[in-house]
Amino acid sequence: MDNGISKNNFAISVKPEMKTKIMNDRELDQIHEATLTVLQKAGVRFPSKKALNIFEKAGAVVDHAKQIVKIPPDLLMSALSKVPRAYRMASRGDEDLDLYLDGTKSYCGGGGTGNSVIDVATGIKRSSTKKDVETTALICDYLSEVNFYWPMVSATDAPPAVMPLHEIEASFTYTEKHVHIVTCIEERAARYAVEMATAVAGGSRNVKDRPPLSLIVSPVSPLGQETGALESALVFAEAGLPVGFATMPSIGATGPASLAGTLVVGNAEILSAICLIQLAFPGAPVYYPFFSMTINPHSADSVTGWPLGYLFSSAVAQLGHLYNLPVMSTFLLSDTKDIWSWQTGFESGIGAIQFFSTGADLSVGIGLLDSATATSHEKIILDADIVKTVKRMLEGFPVNGESLAVEDIITVGPMGHFLETAHTLKNIRELWQPGICYQWSPEDYAFRDPKQVVKERVQWILDNHTPNPLDAKVSEELAKILAAAERELLG
Numbered sequence: 245m246d247n248g249i250s251k252n253n254f255a256i257s258v259k260p261e262m263k264t265k266i267m268n269d270r271e272l273d274q275i276h277e278a279t280l281t282v283l284q285k286a287g288v289r290f291p292s293k294k295a296l297n298i299f300e301k302a303g304a305v306v307d308h309a310k311q312i313v314k315i316p317p318d319l320l321m322s323a324l325s326k327v328p329r330a331y332r333m334a335s336r337g338d339e340d341l342d343l344y345l346d347g348t349k350s351y352c353g354g355g356g357t358g359n360s361v362i363d364v365a366t367g368i369k370r371s372s373t374k375k376d377v378e379t380t381a382l383i384c385d386y387l388s389e390v391n392f393y394w395p396m397v398s399a400t401d402a403p404p405a406v407m408p409l410h411e412i413e414a415s416f417t418y419t420e421k422h423v424h425i426v427t428c429i430e431e432r433a434a435r436y437a438v439e440m441a442t443a444v445a446g447g448s449r450n451v452k453d454r455p456p457l458s459l460i461v462s463p464v465s466p467l468g469q470e471t472g473a474l475e476s477a478l479v480f481a482e483a484g485l486p487v488g489f490a491t492m493p494s495i496g497a498t499g500p501a502s503l504a505g506t507l508v509v510g511n512a513e514i515l516s517a518i519c520l521i522q523l524a525f526p527g528a529p530v531y532y533p534f535f536s537m538t539i540n541p542h543s544a545d546s547v548t549g550w551p552l553g554y555l556f557s558s559a560v561a562q563l564g565h566l567y568n569l570p571v572m573s574t575f576l577l578s579d580t581k582d583i584w585s586w587q588t589g590f591e592s593g594i595g596a597i598q599f600f601s602t603g604a605d606l607s608v609g610i611g612l613l614d615s616a617t618a619t620s621h622e623k624i625i626l627d628a629d630i631v632k633t634v635k636r637m638l639e640g641f642p643v644n645g646e647s648l649a650v651e652d653i654i655t656v657g658p659m660g661h662f663l664e665t666a667h668t669l670k671n672i673r674e675l676w677q678p679g680i681c682y683q684w685s686p687e688d689y690a691f692r693d694p695k696q697v698v699k700e701r702v703q704w705i706l707d708n709h710t711p712n713p714l715d716a717k718v719s720e721e722l723a724k725i726l727a728a729a730e731r732e733l734l735g
Contacts, residue, residue, distance in 0.1 A: 337420030372397030452484030
């Protein structure tokens with residue numbers, strides 16, 4: 245069954261009067277000032293000679309023995325001023341699939357990268373493979389609600405040293421949409437990844453104009469960076485590929501036991517890394533990914549779907565926009581293992597509404613379960629349905645001569661009905677846009693079981709959808725690059 249979904253871009257634009265603010269200007273300024281103080285007095289650990297030398301040359305206070313960099317406020321703000329305020333994350337296909345990060349739209353993507361998948365045939369959780377990367381990419385390529393593809397699972401059947409390159413090849417092959425990669429955290433692998441992106445884009449100039457690949461790497465909270473991640477980020481930035489530093493401090497563990505304090509820690513980590521990138525390559529495209537979690541005080545496990553996490557993600561959007569940076573945060577996350585539980589629907593739905601109302605640029609989490617460690621094909625479909633619903637909600641509704649329907653109201657008059665008016669016949673189908681839970685069965689004269697609808701939709705996509713193929717020469721070039729990487733990195 246073709247459900248009529250297309251893969252054309254499906255960005256969310258929030259009406260200004262419907263945007264949510266979690267913090268006032270004074271509170272934002274307090275977090276900013278606290279961040280400057282932390283960066284100047286405590287500093288951030290940068291375990292990379294390359295990074296330390298860049299900072300020292302720029303005038304930061306560098307302790308080479310401890311690998312600590314203390315950044316003066318003027319140096320930080322000068323570096324931030326070099327960040328481009330708008331740029332694109334391009335698809336490998338038509339420009340209408342590109343993401344334009346100009347602060348006016350929100351784009352949705354999967355999130356990862358987990359190492360498990362809920363098997364589509366058996367329903368059993370298992371280790372993910374390169375084939376699963378391909379399958380999830382195929383589903384995301386089809387769904388219009390998914391604007392970019394971050395491999396939701398890892399190719400655990402590939403050797404670790406080349407695993408990210410296998411994931412990139414699978415992603416470029418099975419979706420036209422922009423690809424994020426998070427597992428590329430070694431400099432040599434990063435150089436091969438840039439080669440792959442350059443081949444897909446059609447040359448080094450094209451890759452800067454329309455970058456089809458971006459990188460997400462993670463600091464080490466509190467106030468630390470990671471060597472491979474830093475040096476991979478520098479490789480990507482030099483090539484003109486967007487880079488984001490996804491901080492993930494756990495509230496009460498690797499961040500203070502307060503939302504404001506954890507915002508300060510994560511903000512310091514992100515801004516210090518962006519400062520490095522701008523000192524090395526002024527004008528390089530960067531973005532602001534900040535993901536929230538807290539610890540379960542009973543077990544010390546990380547929790548992603550906790551109620552205050554909705555507030556935290558919204559605050560992140562405000563904080564990143566304070567610096568005119570494109571913001572990425574999480575939504576649709578659930579700590580459950582069962583996609584059909586009440587908790588899964590509650591956490592995913594409430595999180596989506598709260599998040600999008602802040603107007604963040606990039607959101608990730610589609611398809612994720614079990615505290616972001618596993619992916620479900622069915623949940624990808626369900627989450628896409630939530631996105632479609634929230635998009636419609638945040639568009640609001642028109643108030644004009646047509647929608648006020650004054651003439652119809654007068655004509656019908658007291659105690660009449662509107663079932664057969666021209667206004668109703670014209671507009672009722674637009675108002676009725678049923679989602680997964682409201683698929684009507686004329687034969688049964690009832691709504692269909694959502695579980696069955698979702699299973700059928702997944703299977704239809706897998707059986708019928710074929711992405712526009714890569715050019716044959718590009719596919720050959722990717723295979724050559726991957727083979728060269730395996731020879732070098734695997735010995």
